[in-house]
Amino acid sequence: MEQGRLQTLDRGLTVLRLLAESADGLKIAALAERLGVHRAIAYRIVNTLADHGMVHRLAGGRIVLGSGALLLGARAEGNLRALARPVVEALAERAGATAFLSVAQGEDGVAVLTAEPRDTFLNIHYRVGTRHPLSRGAAGIAILAGRPPQDDDPEPVRRARADGYSLTRGELQAGAVGVSSPVPLSREAYPTLECSLGVVALDGLDIDRAVAAVPAAAAELAAQLAG
Template identity: 30%
Template sequence: MPQRTSMIKPGRARVEMPAGTQAIQRASLLVRLIASRGRSGLRLAELVEHSGFTRPTVRRMLKCLVVEGMVMQEEASHRYFLGPLIFELGLAAAPQFNLRDICHPSVQRIADRTGDTVFLSVRSGYDSVCIDRAEGSFPIKALTLDVGTRRPLGVGAGGMALLMPLPEAAVADIVERNAPRFAAYKGLTAPALLRLLKRSRESGYALNDHHMTDGAISMGMPIVNPFADPFASISVGAIASRMSAERRPEVAAALRTEVRQLARLLSDTATP
């Protein structure tokens, strides 16, 4: 019988992994790190720093990923980006995941009601990934996320919203794992993120007013399953002048109405 190794997923029990899968796990981590930086990409030195792997190991794995089309390197900047195969695989997998289709009417209603830009994000391991976006009627947009953008959990209003319902042990695990990546977001630190989480839980919504896009503020709330586990979030982004303290209750009400409705709808959908 093959030997097995163990790994821990955030908020989950220990998962046994078959022996001999280390290379796959390492390659997957590199792809996720590259995805987390979206259009900015990552240099070899940054991938070495964030992965904890040796430079020769990262270089060797990147060479293989480039050959397979999963990663591409820009010649001028030497930065690595997601390759065409990732896009093709995403298209092939899309029909199996209809969460975006189910949630889009709610995303659009919030955009229509607030006039601002609305984002739907899902949890993916230690990250959040934007899977949908709708723009409101206000002429000045806060397009802080592109569809497909990946960020460490806790970063941004959508990522913070996904942390809000989690137990403390799961939060501690996620924050410890993601801490080396926080500094890329305007100097965010783990203690600062935990203070923001405390504020979010007290107010009932995630508020990002410091650590992302200058001149923009975003608010978010989680969508939870019947066991109160967060699997997605909806956030609203706007220029700072439109997210005054006086207006935030109005935006929060729009979010709350839709996330509660979606929680019920998705619970009914999952019931045989």
């Protein structure tokens, strides 16, 4: 434990992170093992978190995130949009195309923020809430490219990881060209947040302009989120 850190708070936050990373929740014994503490200590930490609505006990004994944690997550997503908005708007102007921020939700990528350039009339209107499989489209492939390499990664993901951006044509809409880059976030600071930043336009998209602007904007947003 580093000097200046509160051990109990550190353990409580670790429990929240472990539960956020677990699709089905964890039992007290598993939490105790991962924390390296006695079950009684893990039980007290869970009780305290439950009193604040941060975790919830299911009938089978598994612990999952509670409504309090979900509320914090919703507020965090709102803060993400507020921090990202100037970056997304500036990217739209630099690339001369509709810009968007997507986040991973399960096996899908979901657009949470979009912006259109002021002086371009033939924009693709990319709606907030638009959802696509991560395996299709520039945004999803970029999110996959931001993950640690896997032996079974498809070629588009490998190429996007090597290039620093994904480039797709017509995968989600006929005539549309998309360029996206993963936002390189610290896994320690953002263990469950995966997002990409990109642009989309019709065939007239200036590819050279986009592939210069998109990775730079993704790096800028990562720096903003790092504080």
